Amino acid sequence: xxxxxxxxxxxxxxxxxxxxxxxxxxxxxxxxxxxxxxxxxxxxxxxxxxxxxxxxxxxxxxxxxxxxxxxxxxxxxxxxxxxxxxxxxxxxxxxxxxxxxxxxxxxxxxxxxxxxxxxxxxxxxxxxxxxxxxxxxxxxxxxxxxxxxxxxxxxxxxxxxxxxxxxxxxxxxxxxxxxxx
Amino acid sequence: xxxxxxxxxxxxxxxxxxxxxxxxxxxxxxxxxxxxxxxxxxxxxxxxxxxxxxxxxxxxxxxxxxxxxxxxxxxxxxxxxxxxxxxxxxxxxxxxxxxxxxxxxxxxxxxxxxxxxxxxxxxxxxxxxxxxxxxxxxxxxxxxxxxxxxxxxxxxxxxxxxxxxxxxxxxxxxxxxxxxxxxxxxxxxxxxxxxxxxxxxxxxxxxxxxxxxxxxxxxxxxxxxxxxxxxxxxxxxxxxxxxxxxxxxxxxxxxxxxxxxxxxxxxxxxxxxxxxxxxxxxxxxxxxxxxxx
Amino acid sequence: xxxxxxxxxxxxxxxxxxxxxxxxxxxxxxxxxxxxxxxxxxxxxxxxxxxxxxxxxxxxxxxxxxxxxxxxxxxxxxxxxxxxxxxxxxxxxxxxxxxxxxxxxxxxxxxxxxxxxxxxxxxxxxxxxxxxxxxxxxxxxxxxxxxxxxxxxxxxxxxxxxxxxxxxxxxxxxxxxxxxxxxxxxxxxxxxxxxxxxxxxxxxxxxxxxxxxxxxxxxxxxxxxxxxxxxxxxxxxxxxxxxxxxxxxxxxxxxxxxxxxxxxxxxxxxxxxxxxxxxxxxxxxxxxxxxxxxxxxxxxxxxxxxxxxxxxxxxxxxxxxxxxxxxxxxxxxxxxxxxxxxxxxxxxxxxxxxxxxxxxxxxxxxxxxxxxxxxxxxxxxxxxxxxxxxxxxxxxxxxxxxxxxxxxxxxxxxxxxxxxxxxxxxxxxxxxxxxxxxxxxxxxxxxxxxxxxxxxxxxxxxxxxxxxxxxxxxxxxxxxx
Numbered sequence: 001x002x003x004x005x006x007x008x009x010x011x012x013x014x015x016x017x018x019x020x021x022x023x024x025x026x027x028x029x030x031x032x033x034x035x036x037x038x039x040x041x042x043x044x045x046x047x048x049x050x051x052x053x054x055x056x057x058x059x060x061x062x063x064x065x066x067x068x069x070x071x072x073x074x075x076x077x078x079x080x081x082x083x084x085x086x087x088x089x090x091x092x093x094x095x096x097x098x099x100x101x102x103x104x105x106x107x108x109x110x111x112x113x114x115x116x117x118x119x120x121x122x123x124x125x126x127x128x129x130x131x132x133x134x135x136x137x138x139x140x141x142x143x144x145x146x147x148x149x150x151x152x153x154x155x156x157x158x159x160x161x162x163x164x165x166x167x168x169x170x171x172x173x174x175x176x177x178x179x180x181x
Numbered sequence: 182x183x184x185x186x187x188x189x190x191x192x193x194x195x196x197x198x199x200x201x202x203x204x205x206x207x208x209x210x211x212x213x214x215x216x217x218x219x220x221x222x223x224x225x226x227x228x229x230x231x232x233x234x235x236x237x238x239x240x241x242x243x244x245x246x247x248x249x250x251x252x253x254x255x256x257x258x259x260x261x262x263x264x265x266x267x268x269x270x271x272x273x274x275x276x277x278x279x280x281x282x283x284x285x286x287x288x289x290x291x292x293x294x295x296x297x298x299x300x301x302x303x304x305x306x307x308x309x310x311x312x313x314x315x316x317x318x319x320x321x322x323x324x325x326x327x328x329x330x331x332x333x334x335x336x337x338x339x340x341x342x343x344x345x346x347x348x349x350x351x352x353x354x355x356x357x358x359x360x361x362x363x364x365x366x367x368x369x370x371x372x373x374x375x376x377x378x379x380x381x382x383x384x385x386x387x388x389x390x391x392x393x394x395x396x397x398x399x400x401x402x403x404x405x406x407x408x409x410x411x412x413x414x415x416x417x418x419x420x421x422x423x424x425x426x427x428x429x430x431x432x433x434x435x436x437x438x439x440x441x442x443x444x445x446x447x448x449x450x451x452x453x454x455x456x457x458x459x460x461x462x463x464x465x466x467x468x469x470x471x472x473x474x
Numbered sequence: 475x476x477x478x479x480x481x482x483x484x485x486x487x488x489x490x491x492x493x494x495x496x497x498x499x500x501x502x503x504x505x506x507x508x509x510x511x512x513x514x515x516x517x518x519x520x521x522x523x524x525x526x527x528x529x530x531x532x533x534x535x536x537x538x539x540x541x542x543x544x545x546x547x548x549x550x551x552x553x554x555x556x557x558x559x560x561x562x563x564x565x566x567x568x569x570x571x572x573x574x575x576x577x578x579x580x581x582x583x584x585x586x587x588x589x590x591x592x593x594x595x596x597x598x599x600x601x602x603x604x605x606x607x608x609x610x611x612x613x614x615x616x617x618x619x620x621x622x623x624x625x626x627x628x629x630x631x632x633x634x635x636x637x638x639x640x641x642x643x644x645x646x647x648x649x650x651x652x653x654x655x656x657x658x659x660x661x662x663x664x665x666x667x668x669x670x671x672x673x674x675x676x677x678x679x680x681x682x683x684x685x686x687x688x689x690x691x692x693x694x695x696x697x698x699x700x701x702x703x704x705x706x707x708x709x710x711x712x713x714x715x716x717x718x719x720x721x722x723x724x725x726x727x728x729x730x731x732x733x734x735x736x737x738x739x740x741x742x743x744x745x746x747x748x749x750x751x752x753x754x755x756x757x758x759x760x761x762x763x764x765x766x767x768x769x770x771x772x773x774x775x776x777x778x779x780x781x782x783x784x785x786x787x788x789x790x791x792x793x794x795x796x797x798x799x800x801x802x803x804x805x806x807x808x809x810x811x812x813x814x815x816x817x818x819x820x821x822x823x824x825x826x827x828x829x830x831x832x833x834x835x836x837x838x839x840x841x842x843x844x845x846x847x848x849x850x851x852x853x854x855x856x857x858x859x860x861x862x863x864x865x866x867x868x869x870x871x872x873x874x875x876x877x878x879x880x881x882x883x884x885x886x887x888x889x890x891x892x893x894x895x896x897x898x899x900x901x902x903x904x905x906x907x908x909x910x911x912x913x914x915x916x917x918x919x920x921x922x923x924x925x926x927x928x929x930x931x932x933x934x935x936x937x938x939x940x941x942x943x944x945x946x947x948x949x950x951x952x953x954x955x
Contacts, residue, residue, distance in 0.1 A: 011924045125553045130584035134926055163926040198659045200680040200812045201858045208677035208867050216663050460629040460664040462785040463807045463824035472719045
């Protein structure tokens, strides 16, 4: 059980939680900062002031009501589909890897990758927006030709931790992968 | 410039402009022979003022030709000129010009027979005559302002695209622009015969006159400046009878063109600085088409 | 930025020295972190591409860290590793014309800054004046306070409007670049004139040829006839029109002569017409585009190598031809007279008559047997141009450059205004100020300390080989965006 402070690529602090359940089973949780109330307030205020300005000019009350509905719906969509609270990587030596990300609303989406499909876990570099970042990814074997890579599954896609965090996860994963082979 | 090798180990061997030898000089060494193959202005022509003035006569007379044509059109539009009279004068001028062209041609080998010339003249006249009622009503649905603007643009295009270096035969773009402008103008005249007359005049001024002038310049060089001056005077005079201020502007423009522009050209030659050297792309001077045809 | 360069052991007050051979010992230990930038890199093929690749390999061998930045080629996007940990950034920038990117002086700054910062680059080395990305990179590197080197691979004229404009841009781009490298003395004269430079900051370092790739093989020749080999792109600048005159002229005189022509281009049709008209199908063979690995196989089949270029900064083709043991006949244009010693090359004027005369003297010498053997020619050429030598000389340029100060913004503006004329100078001063503000904005948006320092794959701190499984060069690089 270890918890350390890291930052994501934009400098926001995130925390990495490593839990060793057994020699072959480890769980890594990257937790992004909570949705800050201040940001929500500022955003809402801006939209409402803007709507009020339009209402002042047009004297149409529909503007105000639609602004309220818009902010509510936007907030729902944000916490349900966009804002990820934490991402978990559960690696079980003999079985496979489970990836799950839970959204701020509590919704969870989970994928499982069998150990037989998995080729390796590596740190890779990619051009992301206007910068170049490191990311951790799982290489999936091509079932026809086991030596080639069929596809790549990026990990921690929404929290985007920096290299030092990735290296720690990478080392632990490689330990387990080395033991199971 | 030098100095990299001024130390005690200064090499005794002279620097050579070769890459295949390792020379005892640093890579950024600059020899006194640096840029010795640089040549400046090797292909510059020296212009003499009066020769250039003489050449600009061609441009001035072409501008005046347009003025003469417009004057003629203006008189016909106001109904001051009988088309039949103009036609007769045109015929006379054409015959006179043709005779002059033949005499000046002299020893030249003729590519076309006189019969062929007559044939083309007849075909052109017959077609223009037949189609002049059509041409007359061609632009009826277009507003007069548009027609004037169009013909102004076309005559300008004629002046810009005229092949002054090789005026015979007149370039297709310039001739077509001039004829299109003439058709536009002619369609605003009172009658079908007017239209026909105007188009015949256009052909005379824009197609045949440059050929005759070119031959005059070739065979009887003394006559060219006189002809140019005569056309310029006709242009200025014609415009003067309609619109004196316009004539003043035209004569000012012609004077600038013939006297001031050559002066500028000659004076600006001093500032020419053309650099040549071994880096220039080589030109193929031989005629290579003989290997293919 | 400043603390990244503090690791280097050089006194800031050292007066700029010439590139002397007697450099002190500690200077030799300085290892640079170099970023080569050009629009032209593999998979595109050509002289600039192989120059960058070979130079980078030799610099890595000497212990420097080298990364290459170029634009994305179709599907090839992201980061790739080549032999010996040579890292290539294929950046997603829009290609405009002829594999050159559009230049706005701004849009490439975020990505290039990211590359320079994460790789802790000390020297930015841009290649080719046709490459807009190279000029952009020079501009950004100077804004970020990095040392800059530029290599010019081509010659330009001065006569027409387009060259006047490109020369002005080159003046702007090079006026505050620390050092410029040219491939021949003629190219140096040309560049100095075009960009109005001080000739002291221009070094001449020729291109090189890998001699092991181009070895002679006389058994492949057909000695019953004389074969003339031409390998070039079939375009006007390579003098293919001259070739179309030489072929019928010489084939008429010598019945045992044949031509082997490798390359592709718009002038191929001219050669085909000549072949058709003179019925030379069995004697003139057009091989079409050749892969680099096939060039040697074609070269060794010939006796004479013919180059008809109308302009050339440094002709690699004639060195390759001579390295394969062929007698070289070439036009005397550009930097070609500097490339090979007189006994290895017959230089002619760029005309059909002169080239035919030159070829006929060589043919006559071959018939009498009065010629050096291919092995002798190869031995002479082998040591002339090697990439290792090029890398050594380039290293000296880097050593000199990293001792020089990078102009601060105010000095740059002054230099631009005083050096590039009032109009262009003012415009580009404005652009330089805007770029500087943009850089400040980017540094606020994403400070340098937030950009992860990349794991070195080449250079003194190379991690290549220590964690083999950590980075697999075979990994596909899908851009996560």
